Amino acid sequence: MRLNKYIAQAGVASRRKADELTAAGKVKINGVVMTEMGYDVKPEDVVEVNGRALENAARPVYYVLNKPVGYITTAQDEQGRLTVMELMADVEQRxxxxxxxxxxTSGLLIMTNDGNLAYRLTHPKHNVxxxxxxxVSGFLSPGRVxxxxxxxxxxxxxxAPAQVALLRQGDRSAIVEISICEGKNRQVRKMFAAVGNKVVELQRTAIGELKLGRLxxxxxxxxxxKEVEYLKNC
Incomplete structure (x- = not known):
């Protein structure tokens, strides 16, 4: 199995991130640093990432989490901040x-050990x-929308073009729904700032047709x- 897929199925990172870890010298095969991203892992190989030996989890699992404000979306944080992993502590698989x-930002976050699905949902070419x-604060005019x-x-x-619907305009703020197919850092906040409105609260409610609902x-x-099949084909 290709090295990045092995790391992804072990639940450490997506395949793209696995390649980055390998290029950075963070991956060892049988105790030796491996920088060959196309390496095929053999059954007898011991793979380590950041000093931890991996157990390849063959069975993929899929969860949707309603992330609260105040949690970092990462597997671990060097500053000791709360991470979403703490909300998933009782899940057996990594x-x-x-x-x-x-x-x-709060809302819908998919948690899985399936690196292939992670790649599909985060790569811009798939337009999810x-x-x-x-x-947002202030008045959101039709021109800004x-x-x-x-x-x-x-x-x-x-x-890229976005889908935008003004749901309610109040005296001091507006409620708006926005759908984007990109994933730039803090993109939604930056988009509203670019038209003169500051985001006060932000929640992700859906990825494609997968909705947060009442979670x-x-x-x-x-x-x-059915939801897993949809995400694999959307």
Whole structure:
């Protein structure tokens, strides 16, 4: 099995991240640092990542987590901050988050040990839309909504067309739903800032047709076989 796939199936990272770890010299095969990303892992090989020997988990598992604000979307944090892994502590298999939600964003996060699915859902070429509900400060004019829909410059990068719906406009803030198929760092916040509105609250409510529903913050559930099949083919 190719090295990056082996690492992904062990639940450490996606295949792309596994290649980055290998290139950085963080992977050892039988005690020797391995930088050959195309290496085929043999049954007798001992694979280590960051000094930890891996047990290859053959059976993929899939969960959806409602991430609360205040949790870091990573497997571990050098600063000792709360991570989403603590919310999944009673899951037997070692899983990892698919993509990221920043610390101050809540909502739908897929947790799995399937590196292939993680790659599919995070690669821009697959155009999987992520939907967010945001509360933004100030008045969100029709002109600003149109700019968000057509694309805005968020610092040397013009965003792809987005789906935007103004749900409610109040005296001091607005509630808006926005769907994007990209995943730039803090993209939604930067998009609203680019048109003059600051994001006050942000929640991801859906990935494609997979919806958060009534899952409470901090809780998770297994994806149904139908949901898994949808994500693999969306």
């Amino acid at each position: 899983v990892f988050p698919v993509g990221r939600l920043d610390c101050n 839309y992520k939907t967010y509900r945001a509360r 149109e700019k968000l829909r057509t694309g805005v410059d968020i610092g040397g990068y013009v965003t 409470k913050e901090g809780q998770y559930r297994k994806l149904t076989p």
